[in-house]
Amino acid sequence: MKLFVTIPAFNEAENIERVIREIPRNIPGVESVSVLVVDDGSSDQTVECARSAGADFVISNGTNKGLAYTFQRLIRESLIRGADIIVNTDGDNHYNQSRIPDLIQPILESKADIVIGDREVRQLEYMPAANKYLNLLGSFFVSRMIGLKKTLDVSSGFRAYTREAALRISILSKHTYTHETLIQALDHNLTIASVPIKARKVNRKSRLISNIPKHLVKSLVVIFRVFTIYKPLRVMSGLGLLIFLPGLVLIFRFLYFYFFTARGGEGHIQSLIIAAILILLGFQIFVLGLIASAIGWNRKMQEEILYHQKKELLK
Ligand SMILES: Nc1nc2c(ncn2[C@@H]2O[C@H](COP(=O)(O)OP(=O)(O)OP(=O)(O)O)[C@@H](O)[C@H]2O)c(=O)[nH]1
Ligand SMILES: [Mg+2]
Structure with missing residues (x-):
């Protein structure tokens, strides 16, 4: 079993070293752990920082192409290099990389094709109430709409995919990929599991969600379009x-x-x-x-x- 930990990175010089250093390199049940970073046209020292922190592969998009494209590239580059399991984490140190062994456990036990690291949003003290309830409401609706029995943390980027799942999934939307991957996964009869992994507070301002109403509208459009395609x-x-x-x-x-x-x-x-x-x-x-x-x-x-x-x- 070859594990690839992938990180999409857009101007993450401040945090990416910490993220990479926290990734466990010896995991029981896994023969090798590689770290693959796709730099999305960063203008800061992201690439140098990723290299010096020990990333095995640093690939660059050249210019800024957005998260959905970057994610697709991460998956493809990992598959080319023979990944059996792909774990994606963010470059802003939002997720706890030391929990990767727990995240991939359901896959090692052949119980799941995709595992979501559930941020336990309800319990995040530092998250502003408006964001929190909007996020919970969004997760509830999306989970119901795509036909999940349980409400999952559908927008969490901390996930593990089997090679099989990664081969099946192809992203069409441009804004976010998180919802689309799940609806596709269900369409392909892949099993989705969820492991609670509390997320950390991120100090820098989110760039993807710089404006909540705008992000909400964009996400709704993506969800509607994806839903029209699949249902x-x-x-x-x-x-x-x-x-x-x-x-x-x-x-x-x-x-x-x-x-x-x-x-x-x-x-x-x-x-x-x-x-x-x-x-x-x-x-x-x-x-x-x-x-x-x-x-x-x-x-x-x-x-x-x-x-x-x-x-x-x-x-
Ligand atoms: N914002 C943004 N992030 C990108 C882009 N390309 C790659 N990324 C990476 O995608 C990951 C998620 O971006 P964030 O800005 O943290 O968005 P988020 O995690 O959904 O939002 P928060 O929960 O508020 O942090 C980070 O690792 C970014 O470096 C891009 O074009 N824009
Ligand atoms: Mg983030």
């Missing part, structure tokens, strides 16, 4: 029903006037037209959902091909 029928029939039902109510209202009042349908033609439009539109959206779901089957087949190709190429 098209559910999204489209929900949307269709939302439009179809008012139309149906209007039709019944018209029928009531037509049969049970003296003036019949007179004066209600306008609402009848609206009803017809709503019903047609609602039905069409549902049919679009059917088509999207048929395209989804296609995607699954292509993903299967991609998986086998990657497996073959990265042998």
Whole structure:
């Protein structure tokens, strides 16, 4: 078992040495531990600091390409180098790297394909209340939406992946990758486990979440889009029903006037037209959902091909 610990780093000179030095290099059940850093176009001493702290591989994106791209690169570079397990941690020393052996335990026991380091957000004293409850609410909704039975810390970046899981997952969104990886994992029938690992306070200001409302909107858009890709029928029939039902109510209202009042349908033609439009539109959206779901089957087949190709190429 070869373990790769990966770190996406964008201007993390201040913290990255501490992060790398904390990574345990001898873990029972693991034959080697390598540290791989992808520098996302940092303008500070991140690369030098990572090297001097003993990172085995430091790769650079050249320019700043964002976290989702960087994550994808980390996965690919680890797979190329023969990783059997990939653990991702952040370069800001938010997570406790000395807990990596606990994080990979479910994988070593073949009980999981992906393990999430749960930050136990509820118990983080230093986190501002607004952030905390927003985070908990977000985790609750996303967990329900993607069909998890338990609420997991869906936005935690401290995770372990098996080689198999890493080969299966491909990131399409640009803002965050955390939700998308989970929804894909479930789509591929991978098992997700969670290990409580309390997170540390980060002194520097978060750059990913510099503005909470903006981050929230961006995340919601990502979640909605990802959800439409992976559960098209559910999204489209929900949307269709939302439009179809008012139309149906209007039709019944018209029928009531037509049969049970003296003036019949007179004066209600306008609402009848609206009803017809709503019903047609609602039905069409549902049919679009059917088509999207048929395209989804296609995607699954292509993903299967991609998986086998990657497996073959990265042998
Ligand atoms: N913000 C940001 N981080 C990047 C980028 N590329 C790579 N990263 C790395 O991604 C990791 C997470 O970024 P953070 O800014 O800590 O975001 P976060 O952990 O979601 O937010 P906090 O919980 O508030 O710290 C860090 O290791 C960054 O160095 C990028 O373009 N922007
Ligand atoms: Mg952070």
